[in-house]
Amino acid sequence: MAKKDPGLARTARLLDLVPYLTTHQGIAIADLAKTFNTTVKEITDDLNTLWMCGLPGYTPLELIDLEFESGFVSIRNAETLAAPRALDRAEALSVFMGLDLLSAELSNSNESLTSEIANLQDQLRTQLISAPQVQIEASLNSEFRALILRAIRRRGWLEITYHSAANDQVTKRNVAPYELSQSGSHEYLQGYCSSAKSIRNFRADRIVDVIEIADQGWPNNQVVENEDAIRYEVKVHAASRQVLEVLPQVAANSSTATIQGFSAPWISRAILSLAGQVEALTPKELRAAIHARAKAALENYH
Amino acid sequence: MSRKNERLVNLTIALLATKRYLTKNEIFRNIEGYEGSAEAKERMFERDKDDLRKLGIQIEVGGLDPLFDDEAGYRIRPESYALSLRDLTPTQVTLLSLAAQAWQDAAFTDLSQQALRKLTSIGLDTDTSQLPVMAPKLVGADENLRGALDALTSLTTIEFDYLNIQGVAQKRQLQVYGVQARKSHWYLIGLDTEKNAIRIFRVDRIQGEVVSIGKSQSYLIPPSFEIAELEPAIETPLAVLQVRPGAGYQLRRMATTVETADDWDLLEMPIFDLDFITSLVLWHGEDVIVSSPPQLRGAVKSALEKLVKIHG
Known part of the structure; x- marks a missing residue:
C-alpha cells in the first residue's frame, strides 16, 4: 500500500501541503510540521521541493511561489493544486466508521444531527467503489458521555445507575469521576464512589443512567483501592474457547490454574456459567458456594 | 528521491491543468524531469503513472482525436482529483472532524489524521454550538x-488462524465485506472462501497475524450485501424463562415480553445462540428456570447436574 512506501508518502504530503497552506497562509513552519506529523527539517525540504514545481515552462510565472524564510509560510500561484485531494478509500472508510460511531452515540437524542451524519455517510459511500458495510455500536450514549466528561473537568459529582452483573443488581451510586479509560476491549469509568468509600471501575456499557448531583464532599482520609483480592484455584475439564475467554488466566494446555479475582459473587457465577467445563478446587468456601447454588438451581426442576 | 517527487508533482500539475489529453511526447517534451533515452523515459512514465494511481489519483486515458485513432493521451480531471464533499456547513465539518478524531490511538490513526488534514484544508471554520459535548472514541489498536x-x-x-469453539486454532480464508463493533468487540464479516458462505469472525479470536493472500482488488463486495440482514430473523426460536422478581436484569433487557407474577416473572426471549443463553441462564443460578424449549431446559439441567457432581 501507498502508506508503506516512504517516497510515495512524501509525494502525497507535497500535494497535500499546497491546499493546506492555501487556507492557512502565514502558518509557522513548526506548526506546519506538527500538523503533518513530521520534523521541521522534513517540512523545510518539502517546501524547497515545492518551490521548484509548477506548470510546464517553469519560469517564475509558472512556478509555485513560496515564502518561508521568516519562519512563517505563505503560498501563491498554486491554483492548480489548491483544492484538497479526494479522500482515498482507506481515509474515507476511517471517517465513515467514525461517523457511524457518532450516530450511534447520539442514537435518537438528536434527529437533525443524525440525519446530517446519514447525509455525509451517503456522500462518502458514493466515493467508495464496492462500499464496505459498517456497523458500530456505542458503549456509552453521547448524553451520558457529555455529563461524565463535564463532571471530570469540573470535579463534580454524578449519581450513576449501574448494573452489576456479579450481583445481578441495579443500584444508584454517588460517584466523583476521574477518567474514562480503555482496558482490554471495554471502556471504563473510574471514580471515587461514596457508597463504597473507595475508587471503583464502572463498565461504560453497564451504566443505565447518569444525572448531575450536588457536591458530596471529598473524603478526608486517603482514598485507597480496597477491593480484596481472592486467590482461587481451578481445574480445567475442557479448555474451550469460552473458558479461555471468561478466565483468560487459564493456559490453553494446562489442567489447573491459580487465578486472582476480586468479587466472590462474580467468580461463582462465572464458574456456573461455564457449565462444568471448569471446577473450582480452592478455597473450599467457593467450592461449597458453587455446589450450593447449582444444587438449589437444580431443585427448581424437580 | 527528491527529483522523483518533484517530477511527480509537476506531472500532476500538468495533467490537472490541461483541458485536453496530453500525449506522451508532449509530456516528455514539456514536463521537467523526463530524461535519458526514449526507453528510459517510457519506463519512468509508466512507473510514475503507477505511483500516482497508488496515491488514489485517477489518470484518464483518451484519444486525441476520435477521427484519427492515433496516440493515446492523458489527463487528470479536477473533479476526480479534488475532495468532492461540497457545500459543507460548519456543523458538517465539525462532525467529519469529530469522526476522524475518534480513531485517536486506534487502528486507523494515521489514515484518519490524513483525512482530517484534507478536511481542514477546505478552510471552513468548525461550529460546535449545534453539537453536544462529544468525544467519541473507537477502541481497538489491535x-x-x-x-x-x-x-x-x-x-x-486474507488468511488467519481462528480459535474455534473447542479452543482449537483453524486456518480460515476470508474476503472481508464489512466490519462491526458490537458488545465491545470487533467483528469481520465476509465470504469464507473455503466454505463459500458468509461468516462472522471476532477479531480478538484470531491467533497470530492476519496475512494477505493474492492481489488487491481481487473481489467485489456484493451490492446486495447488508450486515443488518444478518441479524437473526423473526423465526428465531423463543425461550420461556421463569425469573425471580428483582433478579435477572440482563435477561429482562433482552426479553421481548415480561409478565410479572408473585413468585416468578415470565420472560420470553429470542434464542440467538443456544450456548450463549445456556451460560446466561447458568450465570443466574437458582433465580432462573427454563420452561421451554426442552433443548435449552435439558442443556441447563445437565450442566447443573455436572456442576453439582464435580463440586460435591
Missing part, C-alpha cells in the same frame, strides 16, 4: 484489526 481494515480497503483476501 494489529489484526488494522490488517483486516487494510484488506477491506484494498479488497484483498
Whole structure:
C-alpha cells in the first residue's frame, strides 16, 4: 500500500501541503510540521521541493511561489493544486466508521444531527467503489458521555445507575469521576464512589443512567483501592474457547490454574456459567458456594 | 528521491491543468524531469503513472482525436482529483472532524489524521454550538484489526488462524465485506472462501497475524450485501424463562415480553445462540428456570447436574 512506501508518502504530503497552506497562509513552519506529523527539517525540504514545481515552462510565472524564510509560510500561484485531494478509500472508510460511531452515540437524542451524519455517510459511500458495510455500536450514549466528561473537568459529582452483573443488581451510586479509560476491549469509568468509600471501575456499557448531583464532599482520609483480592484455584475439564475467554488466566494446555479475582459473587457465577467445563478446587468456601447454588438451581426442576 | 517527487508533482500539475489529453511526447517534451533515452523515459512514465494511481489519483486515458485513432493521451480531471464533499456547513465539518478524531490511538490513526488534514484544508471554520459535548472514541489498536481494515480497503483476501469453539486454532480464508463493533468487540464479516458462505469472525479470536493472500482488488463486495440482514430473523426460536422478581436484569433487557407474577416473572426471549443463553441462564443460578424449549431446559439441567457432581 501507498502508506508503506516512504517516497510515495512524501509525494502525497507535497500535494497535500499546497491546499493546506492555501487556507492557512502565514502558518509557522513548526506548526506546519506538527500538523503533518513530521520534523521541521522534513517540512523545510518539502517546501524547497515545492518551490521548484509548477506548470510546464517553469519560469517564475509558472512556478509555485513560496515564502518561508521568516519562519512563517505563505503560498501563491498554486491554483492548480489548491483544492484538497479526494479522500482515498482507506481515509474515507476511517471517517465513515467514525461517523457511524457518532450516530450511534447520539442514537435518537438528536434527529437533525443524525440525519446530517446519514447525509455525509451517503456522500462518502458514493466515493467508495464496492462500499464496505459498517456497523458500530456505542458503549456509552453521547448524553451520558457529555455529563461524565463535564463532571471530570469540573470535579463534580454524578449519581450513576449501574448494573452489576456479579450481583445481578441495579443500584444508584454517588460517584466523583476521574477518567474514562480503555482496558482490554471495554471502556471504563473510574471514580471515587461514596457508597463504597473507595475508587471503583464502572463498565461504560453497564451504566443505565447518569444525572448531575450536588457536591458530596471529598473524603478526608486517603482514598485507597480496597477491593480484596481472592486467590482461587481451578481445574480445567475442557479448555474451550469460552473458558479461555471468561478466565483468560487459564493456559490453553494446562489442567489447573491459580487465578486472582476480586468479587466472590462474580467468580461463582462465572464458574456456573461455564457449565462444568471448569471446577473450582480452592478455597473450599467457593467450592461449597458453587455446589450450593447449582444444587438449589437444580431443585427448581424437580 | 527528491527529483522523483518533484517530477511527480509537476506531472500532476500538468495533467490537472490541461483541458485536453496530453500525449506522451508532449509530456516528455514539456514536463521537467523526463530524461535519458526514449526507453528510459517510457519506463519512468509508466512507473510514475503507477505511483500516482497508488496515491488514489485517477489518470484518464483518451484519444486525441476520435477521427484519427492515433496516440493515446492523458489527463487528470479536477473533479476526480479534488475532495468532492461540497457545500459543507460548519456543523458538517465539525462532525467529519469529530469522526476522524475518534480513531485517536486506534487502528486507523494515521489514515484518519490524513483525512482530517484534507478536511481542514477546505478552510471552513468548525461550529460546535449545534453539537453536544462529544468525544467519541473507537477502541481497538489491535494489529489484526488494522490488517483486516487494510484488506477491506484494498479488497484483498486474507488468511488467519481462528480459535474455534473447542479452543482449537483453524486456518480460515476470508474476503472481508464489512466490519462491526458490537458488545465491545470487533467483528469481520465476509465470504469464507473455503466454505463459500458468509461468516462472522471476532477479531480478538484470531491467533497470530492476519496475512494477505493474492492481489488487491481481487473481489467485489456484493451490492446486495447488508450486515443488518444478518441479524437473526423473526423465526428465531423463543425461550420461556421463569425469573425471580428483582433478579435477572440482563435477561429482562433482552426479553421481548415480561409478565410479572408473585413468585416468578415470565420472560420470553429470542434464542440467538443456544450456548450463549445456556451460560446466561447458568450465570443466574437458582433465580432462573427454563420452561421451554426442552433443548435449552435439558442443556441447563445437565450442566447443573455436572456442576453439582464435580463440586460435591
